[in-house]
Amino acid sequence: MRDVADRLDDLRDAGLYRRLRLIESPQGPRVTLDGAEVLLLCSNNYLGLADHPRVRQAAADAAERFGAGAGASRLISGNMSIHDRLERRLADFAGYERALLFGSGYLANLGTVSALVGRGQVVFSDELNHASLIDGCRISRAERFVYHHCDLDHLAWGLRKAGHRGALIVTDAIFSMDGDVAPIAELTELAHRNGCRVLVDEAHAIGSLGPDGRGAVAEAGLGGEVDLVVGTLGKTLGSYGAYVCASAEIVDLLTNVARPFIFSTALPPPAVGAAIAALAILESQPGMVEHLRLNGATLREALAENGLQAGPSRTQIVPIVVGDAELAMALCERALDGRVFAQAIRPPTVPEGTSRLRLSVMANHGANDLRAAARLIAGAAAELGVGTSTAGPGHPQQVLREAA
Numbered sequence: 170m171r172d173v174a175d176r177l178d179d180l181r182d183a184g185l186y187r188r189l190r191l192i193e194s195p196q197g198p199r200v201t202l203d204g205a206e207v208l209l210l211c212s213n214n215y216l217g218l219a220d221h222p223r224v225r226q227a228a229a230d231a232a233e234r235f236g237a238g239a240g241a242s243r244l245i246s247g248n249m250s251i252h253d254r255l256e257r258r259l260a261d262f263a264g265y266e267r268a269l270l271f272g273s274g275y276l277a278n279l280g281t282v283s284a285l286v287g288r289g290q291v292v293f294s295d296e297l298n299h300a301s302l303i304d305g306c307r308i309s310r311a312e313r314f315v316y317h318h319c320d321l322d323h324l325a326w327g328l329r330k331a332g333h334r335g336a337l338i339v340t341d342a343i344f345s346m347d348g349d350v351a352p353i354a355e356l357t358e359l360a361h362r363n364g365c366r367v368l369v370d371e372a373h374a375i376g377s378l379g380p381d382g383r384g385a386v387a388e389a390g391l392g393g394e395v396d397l398v399v400g401t402l403g404k405t406l407g408s409y410g411a412y413v414c415a416s417a418e419i420v421d422l423l424t425n426v427a428r429p430f431i432f433s434t435a436l437p438p439p440a441v442g443a444a445i446a447a448l449a450i451l452e453s454q455p456g457m458v459e460h461l462r463l464n465g466a467t468l469r470e471a472l473a474e475n476g477l478q479a480g481p482s483r484t485q486i487v488p489i490v491v492g493d494a495e496l497a498m499a500l501c502e503r504a505l506d507g508r509v510f511a512q513a514i515r516p517p518t519v520p521e522g523t524s525r526l527r528l529s530v531m532a533n534h535g536a537n538d539l540r541a542a543a544r545l546i547a548g549a550a551a552e553l554g555v556g557t558s559t560a561g562p563g564h565p566q567q568v569l570r571e572a573a
């Protein structure tokens with residue numbers, strides 16, 4: 170057994186050591202980071218709802234009415250009327266029969282994939298899927314087929330090979346580190362033609378894509394046809410927790426067999442109350458979604474004008490792929506010197522050799538701030554001799570090996 174200190178040294182030597190940074194203000198477009206005010210360019214609080222006065226108030230009201238915690242899992246004594254209310258709203262919002270809350274998006278994916286497939290079946294997963302989907306596939310004990318990023322031919326080949334054992338295709342809607350969008354209509358068609366279900370993780374697409382920010386599945390006109398839609402409450406909806414939307418029958422099964430649902434305390438009422446309020450704001454103010462889209466376009470254009478390409482992103486997630494992990498960290502620190510906070514993302518979050526700054530815009534960023542940040546990052550990149558990849562997501566062999 171290797172010593173803990175040795176392992177930490179190995180991480181430092183590889184440029185992969187991580188430390189926590191400290192934020193001392195609410196999650197707005199500017200935050201106080203380690204004592205200094207910086208422009209926040211790496212948050213998933215895309216519409217700024219985590220700090221919205223009505224969302225804060227709703228969390229406080231829910232704490233007053235229901236208390237701070239749920240005290241037990243949903244199937245014991247933790248199932249409260251506020252959980253039921255949010256589930257009904259989420260199901261309506263997404264156009265599904267039922268929704269089921271989970272403790273987080275990570276737990277939702279872990280629990281849902283492992284509840285739906287098992288030994289003797291095959292689960293199909295995009296090579297750039299989020300770790301929670303990868304881990305869900307791993308613990309399911311189903312055989313895994315990891316298809317090349319958004320490669321429908323490769324997937325179709327895998328489906329043919331799997332024959333009747335093919336059971337489930339899982340994909341991010343917006344890929345979390347690249348900002349590109351999965352071909353959901355084609356995936357769904359392929360899945361159903363081959364007798365498979367399809368699960369789409371809308372973690373980054375709610376509030377960003379589709380009519381009034383209803384997500385990528387709604388954008389593709391497939392609400393209710395995609396078998397399962399996962400969403401989180403911790404990103405656009407400014408709170409914490411997650412949900413799965415599906416048919417009443419699938420939700421019934423998840424309620425009975427999804428282990429992270431069964432063996433974990435129900436979401437705290439303030440988090441649920443905050444999410445209900447955030448959803449109401451999203452539904453009543455679609456202009457915020459339009460602002461987010463415009464800001465994404467502004468940042469991508471400003472980066473391009475300054476010689477930095479953001480790959481195939483068409484969303485609020487704008488990656489600048491640097492390659493080397495230490496170089497990505499150096500670029501991050503240079504940006505911070507100029508009061509722009511964009512955390513470097515390194516393996517294992519992204520494949521080896523594709524370390525990056527993952528910029529993400531918020532609806533309430535100012536266009537001039539985004540343009541200034543693009544100039545600053547491009548200047549720092551030039552000074553460091555960073556040549557960015559314009560090819561977008563490549564073929565990350567390490568992820569393939571890990572997840573295959």
Ligand SMILES: Cc1ncc(COP(=O)(O)O)c(C=O)c1O
Nearest residue numbers: 273274275299341345372401403
């Ligand atoms: C695509 C995707 N799915 C799931 C999650 C996990 O969600 P949560 O933060 O609610 O655990 C993330 C988080 O980054 C994500 O990017």
